Amino acid sequence: MSEAEEATTAQAPFDGHDCDLILCSTNGVNFHVFKLILWLMTTRAVFKHKFTLPQSEFQEDVSSVPVIHVAESSTTLRSLLLLCYPAATPTFDNLDDAKAVLEAAKNYDMQAALNRAGDLIIAQFLSDHFLDLYALSCQFGWEHHAQTAATRALEIKDLGRPSNGFNGMRDITALDYHRLLVYHYECGLAAQEVGDSLSWLGPSYRDMQMWRKCSCRGSGVRTRQVADVGTSTMVPWFDEYLILxxxxxxxxxxxxxxxxxxxxxxxxxxxxxxxxxxSTVVKSMDRFRALYIAQVKKVVATVRLREAF
Structure with missing residues (x-):
């Protein structure tokens, strides 16, 4: 901002005249804040270094309130301060803006704000950016968020192929990416095993079409454990379905x-x-698929993302 340009005042709640400190963003927006809140949200060493500069390094506005120029834009600074203020919750326009806020919170050693930002970012962006959020979670040590994002990554077919690269790979180690691939593979093995043995089926399986005698049942088809009644021979089309x-x-x-x-x-x-x-296959298969899905979800939920070394 040139000397000819005048700073503007941020919108509420950062426009009060009873403040005791003003933070000026890189694009010339003044945020009226209170030292006590900043002191509570960061470590004393960082507060002393960042927000209590020698008087000669201060600028002052017309009300003699100290002004400190910071390295963040008004968008980033506003979100960061909202994370610090009670009863205020920021939303982010995009994931890049959210990452800038995380870096600012890290720079000012605002651990509570950093953790709160992580929760908000996961809630807002998980549906569309789960791989990048996995990378962020690994970067900031949020294991519970890494597990959440890794579980969503199970929706990606053949994870690990070159087409499945993502921007966040620049920010994590090869080990963290390997953890994700191992988790995806182990979940795949667990899910595949559900169809190899149907011992998890309850009594409702008995009246499904695929175990009844019919003209299409032939020889040479695999048998499987079914519920608690022993092995049973599948009709060919159902056996093929379980394999595929x-x-x-x-x-x-x-x-x-x-x-x-x-x-x-x-x-x-x-x-x-x-x-x-x-005559009855659609009804039987719909019922079986619902049970199949429930069992797959159950066994996959038992697989956990391995801890970082």
Missing amino acids: SGKELLARPCESTLLESESYNRAIIKAVECNDCG
């Missing part, structure tokens, strides 16, 4: 995989070609 859906889950171990499965539609098409299966 297991491969799909290995690559993408999440609920959406089963809801969007091509193998499901293929099984239905083959089943309706059988005079015995065709």
